[in-house]
Amino acid sequence: MKEELKIYTFKVEVMLRTEVLDPQGETINQTFKNNGVKNVLNVRQGKIFELKINCNNLEVARKEVESMCRDILANPVIEEYKVFEA
Amino acid sequence: MLWHKEVNIPENTDLVILPGGFSYGDYLRCGAIAAKSPIMSAINDFYLKGGFILGICNGFQILTETNILPGALITNQNQKFICKKEEIIVQNSNTDFTSLYKNNQTLSYPIAHHDGRYFIDQKGLSKLIEEDRIAFKYKNNPNGSIDNIAGIFSENKRVLGLMPHPERAIDKDIGGTSGKNLFKSILQSIS
Numbered sequence: 001m002k003e004e005l006k007i008y009t010f011k012v013e014v015m016l017r018t019e020v021l022d023p024q025g026e027t028i029n030q031t032f033k034n035n036g037v038k039n040v041l042n043v044r045q046g047k048i049f050e051l052k053i054n055c056n057n058l059e060v061a062r063k064e065v066e067s068m069c070r071d072i073l074a075n076p077v078i079e080e081y082k083v084f085e086a
Numbered sequence: 087m088l089w090h091k092e093v094n095i096p097e098n099t100d101l102v103i104l105p106g107g108f109s110y111g112d113y114l115r116c117g118a119i120a121a122k123s124p125i126m127s128a129i130n131d132f133y134l135k136g137g138f139i140l141g142i143c144n145g146f147q148i149l150t151e152t153n154i155l156p157g158a159l160i161t162n163q164n165q166k167f168i169c170k171k172e173e174i175i176v177q178n179s180n181t182d183f184t185s186l187y188k189n190n191q192t193l194s195y196p197i198a199h200h201d202g203r204y205f206i207d208q209k210g211l212s213k214l215i216e217e218d219r220i221a222f223k224y225k226n227n228p229n230g231s232i233d234n235i236a237g238i239f240s241e242n243k244r245v246l247g248l249m250p251h252p253e254r255a256i257d258k259d260i261g262g263t264s265g266k267n268l269f270k271s272i273l274q275s276i277s
Contacts, residue, residue, distance in 0.1 A: 023162075027165065072114070073114070075115055077156075077158040078158045078205055
């Protein structure tokens, strides 16, 4: 019997590696400071992708997403990624 | 002229130039989508066979995204698109692309980019330095590139990627002539 295909939704978070300067995050942090917001130590800006995967198995779908992260969505030279099931 | 959707490079090709500009809106990361376009596997094969490749600006970004060249190019430190002439210092004149320059010679090449900050980890940087693979450095680092790097070579020195535009510096009336010798050098090598 053929397994039924399901739709899985994933969210992928891509952030610049900590050793890479993030000027956008720094500008946002500076704006907080200029507006009297206290206690913010650091701001980093990243990206979120939402992917819908048509697949019959959650683990297979997750592996597919991980592979897309390595191959296209993140550049390992400058970025790291996290995959979340949404 | 070859287009991104083509899959072959003509047999007798001596040099492939990936020009500057923008590709696929530079969505995701500059050059990331272009790096997955059909022509790129032919370009990678050409590289593996020892072909000469010159990547300028967006072309350099595409070469790093395909891992033909190491490192990455990210948003300028000041978050601005910078469009002006920059002083560029020759680091290695002992290559097919730079033979008509002298080491430490200062050139004036225009730059025009928003994402030209070269980044590589310390290990990668040491390897570039050890192997004499830094081609050009900025005198006044306009974009925050690591170690002032403006252009680098592949391991076999047959691929050059650089953010500045030598092709916009080949006429004394528009942009100066600093870039001319880069093209003369490579033409001399292949002819």
